[in-house]
Amino acid sequence: MAADAWGDAPCVFCEILAGHLPGWVVAESELAVALLDLRHVSPGHTLILPRRHIQSIYEVDDALAGDLMRLTVRVARGVRSAFAPDGLNIWQSSGRAAGQEAPHVHMHVFPRVRGDRLLDIYPGGPPPNMTHEALRPVAERLREALSRED
Numbered sequence: 001m002a003a004d005a006w007g008d009a010p011c012v013f014c015e016i017l018a019g020h021l022p023g024w025v026v027a028e029s030e031l032a033v034a035l036l037d038l039r040h041v042s043p044g045h046t047l048i049l050p051r052r053h054i055q056s057i058y059e060v061d062d063a064l065a066g067d068l069m070r071l072t073v074r075v076a077r078g079v080r081s082a083f084a085p086d087g088l089n090i091w092q093s094s095g096r097a098a099g100q101e102a103p104h105v106h107m108h109v110f111p112r113v114r115g116d117r118l119l120d121i122y123p124g125g126p127p128p129n130m131t132h133e134a135l136r137p138v139a140e141r142l143r144e145a146l147s148r149e150d
Helices: 012-017 062-083 133-149
Strands: 025-028 032-036 046-050 087-091 107-112
Touching (some): 032 062, 062 107
Antiparallel strands (some): 025 032
16 A cells, blocks of 8 residues: 555555555556546546556556557547547546546546547637747757656
8 A cells, every 4th residue: 555645644546556445447458447536527537547656657667568558548448438428538647737637547538529528639729929929939848858768
């Protein structure tokens, strides 16, 4: 049972995986588990998380990243087959500023219905002043950081 890095309470996902709290597991892989989200806004909203406690995406190694994404795609296909949503979002939030509520990395498979207005990314539309040339320093800075990661 891993402690919640943001407080003293145990990690809710670790508690579910240990069988101390209820949870509806719908699929499993070697390194990950898919379970239904208690904040089930739309049928099929599923969370895919590592079996071991990892707080954020920055701590995920390549093997786990591949396993998480394979299970995420498998669940997405199952959601499409079971519920025939109009669309689907897949997302992951790391850090409180991003809206991460549980300090255990997890992917969301989120079925969508046309016009539901959930997860509107650009409420007023994308920034109007962005130009291709304005992205040059951003691209250069990111390329340099990525080259240090290799």
